[in-house]
Amino acid sequence: MSSYSTNEFKPGLKIMLDRDPYAILENEFVKPGKGQAFNRVKVRNLKTGRVLERTFKSGESVEGADVVDLELQYLYNDGEMWHFMDPKTYEQYMVGKTAMGDAAQWLKGEELCPTTLWNGVPLVVAAPNFVALKITKTDPGVRGDTATGGAKPAKLESGAVVKVPLFISEGEVIRVDTRTGEYLGRAKG
Amino acid sequence: MVSADWRPSATRDILARRAGLLCAIRTFMHDRGVLEVETPALSHAAATDPNIQSLQSRVHLPQASAAAEVCLHTSPEFPMKRLLAAGLGPIFQVAKVFRDHECGPLHQPEFTMLEWYRPGFDHHRLMDEIAELLQMLGLPAPARSTYRDVFMRHTGLCPHTAPDEALQNRAAELGLVASGADRNLLLDFLFSRTVTPRLPASGALVYAYPVSQAALARIVPSLPPVAERFELFLSGMEIANGFHELGDSVEQRRRFAADNARRASRGLPVMPVDERLLAALDSGLPDCAGAALGVERLLMVLTGSKRIDEVVAFPFARS
Numbered sequence: 248m249s250s251y252s253t254n255e256f257k258p259g260l261k262i263m264l265d266r267d268p269y270a271i272l273e274n275e276f277v278k279p280g281k282g283q284a285f286n287r288v289k290v291r292n293l294k295t296g297r298v299l300e301r302t303f304k305s306g307e308s309v310e311g312a313d314v315v316d317l318e319l320q321y322l323y324n325d326g327e328m329w330h331f332m333d334p335k336t337y338e339q340y341m342v343g344k345t346a347m348g349d350a351a352q353w354l355k356g357e358e359l360c361p362t363t364l365w366n367g368v369p370l371v372v373a374a375p376n377f378v379a380l381k382i383t384k385t386d387p388g389v390r391g392d393t394a395t396g397g398a399k400p401a402k403l404e405s406g407a408v409v410k411v412p413l414f415i416s417e418g419e420v421i422r423v424d425t426r427t428g429e430y431l432g433r434a435k436g
Numbered sequence: 437m438v439s440a441d442w443r444p445s446a447t448r449d450i451l452a453r454r455a456g457l458l459c460a461i462r463t464f465m466h467d468r469g470v471l472e473v474e475t476p477a478l479s480h481a482a483a484t485d486p487n488i489q490s491l492q493s494r495v496h497l498p499q500a501s502a503a504a505e506v507c508l509h510t511s512p513e514f515p516m517k518r519l520l521a522a523g524l525g526p527i528f529q530v531a532k533v534f535r536d537h538e539c540g541p542l543h544q545p546e547f548t549m550l551e552w553y554r555p556g557f558d559h560h561r562l563m564d565e566i567a568e569l570l571q572m573l574g575l576p577a578p579a580r581s582t583y584r585d586v587f588m589r590h591t592g593l594c595p596h597t598a599p600d601e602a603l604q605n606r607a608a609e610l611g612l613v614a615s616g617a618d619r620n621l622l623l624d625f626l627f628s629r630t631v632t633p634r635l636p637a638s639g640a641l642v643y644a645y646p647v648s649q650a651a652l653a654r655i656v657p658s659l660p661p662v663a664e665r666f667e668l669f670l671s672g673m674e675i676a677n678g679f680h681e682l683g684d685s686v687e688q689r690r691r692f693a694a695d696n697a698r699r700a701s702r703g704l705p706v707m708p709v710d711e712r713l714l715a716a717l718d719s720g721l722p723d724c725a726g727a728a729l730g731v732e733r734l735l736m737v738l739t740g741s742k743r744i745d746e747v748v749a750f751p752f753a754r755s
Contacts, residue, residue: 264613275540275541276538276539276540276541276542276543277540277628278487278538278540278543279487279624279627279628279674280667280674280677281485281487281488281649281651281677282487282620282621282624282628282649283487283620283621283624284487284537284538285624285625285628287629299611300611301611301612301613302610302611302612302613302625302629303612303613303614304612304613304614304615304617304621305537307613307614307615309613
């Protein structure tokens with residue numbers, strides 16, 4: 248992998264720090280009048296999502312991270328690993344629990360999932376932002392029940408549990424924002 | 437590529453404030469008997485400071501076969517000191533200066549500098565005058581502290597006596613990534629990362645710098661020895677730098693050589709030393725203090741601007 252000098256730093260650049268891959272979010276030029284120049288950067292750890300601030304002496308070089316963003320199609324889960332395929336190359340990938348994070352609970356099959364590969368291995372898999380899933384279990388709505396704020400838990404076919412309005416019943420297909428876990432409405436069609 | 441960036445990046449209101457500021461500075465200086473001068477922007481010699489990079493150009497003279505290599509001045513300091521040695525008395529200059537490798541929210545490769553010298557002043561009296569200049573512009577008088585006090589308050593370490601390792605550890609905790617960081621780099625990093633943002637926004641004059649940061653200031657052999665240098669900070673920005681000026685040509689020559697040695701070790705070009713300045717110092721520089729102030733940054737404070745682009749008609753990207 249190539250290395251980058253601080254004067255090539257820009258938002259989006261992927262670099263290695265402390266053996267982890269990071270993405271540069273912000274890059275600021277800092278220079279005391281009579282002192283050496285620095286690059287003050289905000290970086291996001293691509294494994295953990297944690298954001299850090301680092302200051303590089305200008306002119307330092309840093310190893311680039313071999314990181315690629317693409318969309319993989321979810322195939323199936325074998326009980327331990329999640330299996331995906333690149334729809335362009337038909338190459339298959341196995342993904343472990345850590346890289347799946349919270350994404351697994353939204354997947355039932357065939358979804359296209361934004362994935363970050365690091366050195367050719369899936370590092371982070373995200374669910375599509377919006378999914379339509381069938382409710383497999385929820386209590387019948389009780390008219391006039393306001394104690395729960397007009398919402399009740401519902402279990403989806405993919406395993407996730409979301410809050411839905413009282414009038415929604417088992418067997419219905421609903422749209423959910425996977426980033427917030429929020430119910431958006433009944434799926435059309 | 438045709439684009440809309442022919443327009444100025446500053447508003448008319450701010451450009452009017454800029455004109456007003458320059459006018460106010462000139463009135464302030466004239467009222468105090470400080471003579472306005474102009475010195476060449478093109479120079480045969482150049483700043484040797486390893487942290488300041490000169491822009492280079494070539495001048496072809498009609499009668500010469502080879503072009504003369506020249507630098508655009510990074511500050512008018514050297515020729516102004518020659519004027520002082522020639523007996524001009526108190527002088528000031530408002531000059532466009534040029535620095536390579538500098539561009540960002542607070543930096544432009546060309547910017548306007550107010551530089552002035554006061555024979556008979558030490559750096560404390562010059563700090564008084566800076567406070568008066570700021571008050572004339574409607575700003576409060578800045579608080580004064582030694583470098584040691586503000587550094588200790590915000591880092592818990594003494595800038596003069598803390599071992600390199602202690603500075604290094606603190607810098608690493610705060611996220612510095614630098615191979616082979618020397619003491620000056622560590623001090624600069626810790627100061628800009630932890631001290632500058634915590635100085636009073638209404639203004640701070642920091643003085644008595646570590647000797648490794650003396651630049652062109654005198655060094656007093658106190659315990660520990662300190663450099664008679666000060667800096668003005670407003671709104672967390674470095675606005676001005678001043679010295680009780682070094683007048684010793686032997687010491688000056690030694691610092692030029694040390695600068696050039698550091699340049700060579702960092703792989704930077706070795707710069708031609710200003711022999712005319714050294715000759716002027718030999719003939720005698722009056723005891724004086726001098727300061728350089730970034731006009732754009734002062735205007736940013738006066739107008740509440742966040743980026744230098746907002747206070748210049750055309751930043752470098754649109755030049």
